[in-house]
Amino acid sequence: MDKRKKILCQFCGMSLFSSSKTCPKCDSAIENQYNYTTFTLDVAHNKETVKQAIDKLYQVIEQNQIMRHRQIRVIVGSKMIREEVMRELMVLKREEAILDFRMDGKNSGALLIKMEN
Numbered sequence: 001m002d003k004r005k006k007i008l009c010q011f012c013g014m015s016l017f018s019s020s021k022t023c024p025k026c027d028s029a030i031e032n033q034y035n036y037t038t039f040t041l042d043v044a045h046n047k048e049t050v051k052q053a054i055d056k057l058y059q060v061i062e063q064n065q066i067m068r069h070r071q072i073r074v075i076v077g078s079k080m081i082r083e084e085v086m087r088e089l090m091v092l093k094r095e096e097a098i099l100d101f102r103m104d105g106k107n108s109g110a111l112l113i114k115m116e117n
């Protein structure tokens with residue numbers, strides 16, 4: 001990729017050089033954003049209730065049995081949705097429906113779920 005090429009942060013829309021590792025505005029890890037193996041799901045910015053957010057999460061995890069993205073990035077935004085999503089993810093990890101999950105770089109508004117190695 002051309003290092004001086006401009007790209008947009010998929011999380012906040014900030015314009016960046018494609019060589020950037022993280023977004024200076026929202027701290028998302030850029031290399032993860034432009035990886036085709038990652039599917040991004042926003043459960044927090046369409047006025048979702050906590051229940052709707054969790055439903056969306058489960059739908060995408062179920063779809064992923066066919067889609068086979070290696071990672072799912074969940075934009076969790078607000079604190080309440082974030083806490084509930086993390087609680088569900090802990091259960092899913094224990095049940096081995098997902099491999100692992102973590103914060104997306106230093107961006108506390110997004111979580112990265114590892115589906116496969």
Ligand SMILES: [Zn+2]
Binds near residue numbers: 013026
């Ligand atoms: Zn950003």
